[in-house]
Amino acid sequence: MKNWKTWLRAGVVIAPLAVLAACATQQEPVKVVAQSQDQQLAQLFKDSDEANLRLNPISALARGDLRYADRVGDYFSDAYRAQMLQNKQQELLRLTAINRAALSPDNAIYYDVFKYETEQAIRFASEPLVSISDQLSIEHFNGIHNMFPDFSSGQSIAPYKTVKDYENGLKRLDEFVLLMDRAIQRMREGIATGHVQPQVVVDNVIGQLDTIIKQGVENSPYYMPIKNMPAEISGGDKTRLTQAYSEKISKDVIPVYQRMKSFMETEYKPKARRVPGLIGMKDGPLLYAALVEQHTTTTMTPKEIHEIGLSEVARITREMEAIKKEVGFKGTLKQFFEHLRTDPQFKFKSKEDLLANYNAVRARVDAGMPKLFSRSVKTPFEIRPIPDFIEKNSAGAYYMPGSADGSRPGVFYVNTYDLPARTKPGMESLFLHEAIPGHHYQISLAQETPSIPNFLRFGGNNAYVEGWGLYAETLGRELGLLTDPYQRFGKLDAEMMRAMRLVVDTGLHAKGWSRDEAIKYMMDNSSMSRTDSTAEVERYIAMPGQALAYKIGQLTHSRLRAEAEKELGARFDARAFHDQVLNTGALPLKVLEAKIRNWIAVQKASV
Structure with missing residues (x-):
């Protein structure tokens, strides 16, 4: 298995594991089945998706995939950075080995999107952007301190229906505490390098941290799953889980919020920038571009x-x-x-x-x-x-x-x-x-x-x-x-x-x-x-x-519709146009433009 993963990252095309296992059991010579370019692309997409879900467990939970439900992700760590960069570099190598001209029309579109997104991911997983981004890790709109209470409340994407769900929630809280402490470490690096948030963001974050701290245990969104525990969970498990969540919130979660608040107030805010825009931060114009x-x-x-x-x-x-x-x-x-x-x-x-x-x-x-x-x-x-x-x-x-x-x-x-x-x-x-x-x-x-x-x-x-x-x-x-x-x-x-x-x-x-x-x-x-x-x-x-x-x-979507209406005249069908815009997922704008203009040309040629 270890060798299989290494080969796959290196771009070697091999048969699925089930085929290899069957061949090994029967003690027969392995028959190498050549994959078409479309099949190779599909395998690359599948492998990339699995690698991304392992690195980003919350993305899996959002889909209803519970395989990694006991994890949050190793964000802000050197190991996460290195693995993300390695994955994307190797995926780009595999992609460039595929002949785009031999792909089906839809797969050619997906090829272009994957190439664009992978190149963007490599850019943001490389220096200096990866360090700057991590050093600006906490802000009041999407910071993990603000996102995670909602995520853990039982009202969002994380399920709390079974005993296993609740145990997974406890394990995620452990990882969350580690992430908060690691974010403090990254922001300290940001103070040293000149990559800091503006004061208005810091003030808002401090207010959010204070809100969670003052809620205490039983009024905390982290405690809401306990208040709404399903009747199917036995009395013994209810007692055990109630105690476990109470202790986890009081001894780990609230203290990490207190550590973050103290850091923000005493160390970070005095160094926060006065200018709200990135133009006022070292490397800000580079990041903004x-x-x-x-x-x-x-x-x-x-x-x-x-x-x-x-x-x-x-x-x-x-x-x-x-x-x-x-x-x-x-x-x-x-x-x-x-x-x-x-x-x-x-x-x-x-x-x-x-x-x-x-x-x-x-x-x-x-x-x-x-x-x-x-x-x-x-x-x-x-x-x-x-x-x-x-x-x-x-x-x-x-x-x-x-x-x-x-x-x-x-x-x-x-x-x-x-x-x-x-x-x-x-x-x-x-x-x-x-x-x-x-x-x-x-x-x-x-x-x-x-x-x-x-x-x-x-x-x-x-x-x-x-x-x-x-x-x-x-x-x-x-x-x-x-x-x-x-x-x-x-x-x-x-x-x-x-x-x-x-x-x-x-x-x-x-x-x-x-x-x-x-x-x-x-x-x-x-x-x-x-x-x-x-x-x-x-x-x-x-x-x-x-x-x-x-x-x-929006200007791009509207412009493409106007082009289609002008070129197709009375033959324009809004239902067909919308289907073309939507039926291959969310495309980068240049890829969308190419697709719709090709569709318009095909419609005109079919007169």
Whole structure:
């Protein structure tokens, strides 16, 4: 077995293990069966996927694969870095030995995607990016200290149904404690090398750590699985597990949060940078350029993206002015924003009222879907409020994918924190983006299509996925929504936020904008509340480049549809177009463009 793994990493093509075992048992000469190029590619994809799941157990859990359910992952370690780099380098060698020209059309697409993603993985697993990334390991939006409580609450992807599930949870808590201590070590390295988070991120992280610490044991999200233990678990196991979780949380989990908080307050914050953007950090421009390419899957520069953002903001502003005139509002656009933020008619009566309104939108979308899409998804879907222990620093909404086998539903989480700041305009477009036909539909469709290789069934890139979500917002009229002018304005307001992201993200990280400048820009150009504007800006500070993916991706999806409509004329079928965009998973934008343009050419040639 050891030799088999070594050969495979070296790119040697061998028969499956079952065949070799059968041959050995029968004591007959081994018959070497030549694999086609398509078969070699499929084997490479399978081997790569297995290697990735071993290194990233949470990815396996997200699929409902429990083989590594007792692990979190060896992140931030030298061993993890080395193994990741070695895996990807060897996978690229195996890929280049395959003749792309001999592959089926779909496999040629998958070849291109795998090559792109593997080269990107090698880039970020190599110096200096790997060290810089690890040294910036904790931030308030996706830091493990903030993600893991939700993950471990029994309300997320980690199951708590059996005694084994609970025992796995205890083992994961041990690894989590190690990860937190290792993150402190990496951040100390960052202090020495000049790679540190800005003060606003540090302050938010300290607040999050303090929240978990003050919750104690029984009010902790880590204790929620004990409160919701299934009746099928015996009394003896309940007693044992309750004691084990209580001790683990009190003696290990809370202390590591205290260590992290003490480190942040006494060592890290005094060294945190004053400038919020990466432009104010050593090697910041290098990191930002890499992140821009990673998140947009393009070679566009921050300057180019900034200019596109300004152009889009101007266009959307003109369309907003038209709706303001349509509804008869007499003041300025800025006054109209304030009207939408404050007028009681746009407020929700309660959290339950907010959820009920979203469920009503869902019913209308479901009725309109067959007009634009030929396939439906089987994965269940729910609408829930964002958990209260993370809602303050969360976005207005987000989506958590379900499992491919349907055992765990996809969930559209909506933020009910500071309810008076939440308004009704924009509900429809937000649902379209996060749920159907946005993230829930696109992600579930990929997961439910076994012919797509796993790295695309369960993976993808931000530019495609978030670009599709924003493109889905543009389909409201065709799906029977956006008939109300305030909802149409809300759709423009949501699109404006994504356009502003191009301006603000690049403004912060490439032009040296301050946090206050960025917040003011967003409030001046949209109806966003200060609460939402602040959360958004601090998100861009914590996750440089990620927010660029939405608008860049949407512009590509929309441009490709416009090209198809122009070239095919009366023969254009939106259902067929959407099927082509979706049926091979989340592609890098250049690969998607090539695929759709080839499809257009084939359609024209078949006249």
